[in-house]
Amino acid sequence: MKRRDEDRVPTIREVAKVAQVGVMTVSRVINNHPSVKATTRKKVLAAIAALGYQQNEAARLLKGHRARMIGLIVPDLSDIFFATCAHTVQHIARAHDLMTLVVASERDADLEVKQAELMASRMVSGLLIVTSSKEGDERLRRLQVSGLPIVAFDRPLAGLESDSVIVENRAGAEDAVEHLIAHGHKRIACAGYDQEVYTINERIRGYKYRMQMEKLKPQVCLGLLTLDDVRRWINQILAAKNPPTAIFALNHRTSVYVLEALTERNIKIPNQIALIGFDDFDLSNVIRPALTTVAQAPVELARRAMSLLLQRIRGLESQDGSLKKADQDQTPAKIVLPTRLIIRDSCGAHPIRSHTRKHQD
Amino acid sequence: MKRRDEDRVPTIREVAKVAQVGVMTVSRVINNHPSVKATTRKKVLAAIAALGYQQNEAARLLKGHRARMIGLIVPDLSDIFFATCAHTVQHIARAHDLMTLVVASERDADLEVKQAELMASRMVSGLLIVTSSKEGDERLRRLQVSGLPIVAFDRPLAGLESDSVIVENRAGAEDAVEHLIAHGHKRIACAGYDQEVYTINERIRGYKYRMQMEKLKPQVCLGLLTLDDVRRWINQILAAKNPPTAIFALNHRTSVYVLEALTERNIKIPNQIALIGFDDFDLSNVIRPALTTVAQAPVELARRAMSLLLQRIRGLESQDGSLKKADQDQTPAKIVLPTRLIIRDSCGAHPIRSHTRKHQD
DNA sequence: CTGAAAGCGCTAACAC
């Protein structure tokens, strides 16, 4: 027993029959083609509504169109920063009738490109990438040349002329150091890991630059991946002749570990050692002392990136319904977002500020 | 100028030509059909490798197959709990050659179903849902009946016989209350929001049950969405004749707000008031006092859910390559995961425990 | 075991 109206999804042909028109007319209505008489369009629209017709993506794809889908690649979805970006991206995508394919590259540059290619073969309309690659990859460039809009965010794509939205990591780090110096600190250590990553690298450069400006000796410790690493490092610097009086943590995780290690050893912040961290987080203001941080705005970052991507996608669509080479002549946009120094209590006495309200991202 | 080898992706036809066989043979090889002579298969495989052939999903879809893609719907991707789940899901999916379509329902039950339907129309192989719906939706049931494997996790899908993985929220809450009682607390308040959500509701029930067991009067305050709400509530309970001596926070966010409000008012934890929170988090062990929590295991939750989904998907595939009704006869699996009470310092003196190491999820 | 033909639902190109 075959059901007709039940169960099976209606096709364009059935709509045409109901609306008493040809299939092409229906197709034109669906795709907002201008050359359809208003009355005809209304008839078709009615039939579509009546049958609950929905376009079959697969068929469109087969004709060489792009899917109403974008791809998002981030290093780690369980990192609240990227998770927030992902949330924002899919939210905006949804508002534009795009579904979002999400992948965590787990910091594997090769995996990242492979997934990008996979997404491209799925005919996504565009790609949003927080790259984990330092080198840049010819394969990505090929995807781009083939007409796929690619937007890099948080980190630029090396060797690729793409739209990008990044953060002023260097300036943010300089602000942090400057703030510590203003508090009279001279021996400022800088700690973290992932120095090969663009963002961290920039922060280190900002730190070094500012230190050298002040004729202070930079003291960078990298590769501090685990809490134990940090514990060992803290033990080591505290045992030194002239231990640092302040620490600049290069990212959220390091901030937390340093906090933890210092708390364990009962070192008082900021009296015995001051601490400033890159990346603000929910509890920065709850812990005591409240942590002074350099805040980024992940929501804004994602929003801008999506905005650029949508622009590119629209650019392609307006040229023609079918595949076109990306308008690569249009020079890539480079957006740089500022950081914000949120002064709390971990770098020195700020009694008035002690209840600073957390900012809203 | 048309390029042949360059640029264009090879089709099954070209593979057939190169391998000197018919297209069907190639198709059979791709789909691991048994009835292909080993020597023929090898020829075809060679041709595939030589051309770098990849199956065209769109064409397969058009023939009524499911996409190598699953859908994941969570309430909020920027919530670290769900973000961790999402990370795990896509990780496992990737290992099984499945891409992951991710959507945040933003706690909108209708949006959730609409997105589920959209995913279904995209022919996803399965759906993973953390539902925000209390009622259950006929439309979801229809999707399931139509043969789409659906697995609920964190919260069961009302009115739907589906596989599900949930957490022992009730028992976890009971543990929390019991722990407070063991510390001599009698006036224990319970605070949070989202009580209409299954998980929170269960926790409240656990709290109430345990309180009533001990002939203690439950004191539940809900709707505490913002820090200001919590501040007001704290002011209110502290002004009462017999203020509570302990607070059970129903979720992470509430824990943080309570912590923040108490810190602002300089209330000492646990001396003046004890605090225990549902959901462990990164900094539970860094803040002072270290927060005693009821921990869930989001990674395990997601892993189990994926495992059930993959089982269902395999079930369908093994029946036949094309669409089949779900094996609904196979009774749905119900997995219940335990919580873990992590005792730290926010409920009373535990000097020995003060440096409890954070557990690994 | 293998191949030829039909057609999934849609749209580009061309007729009218």
Add this chain to the structure above:
DNA sequence: GTGTTAGCGCTTTCAG
């Protein structure tokens, strides 16, 4: 403005 035809790449059916 509108309809007809062909065919995207694949798999299903049915013959060899």
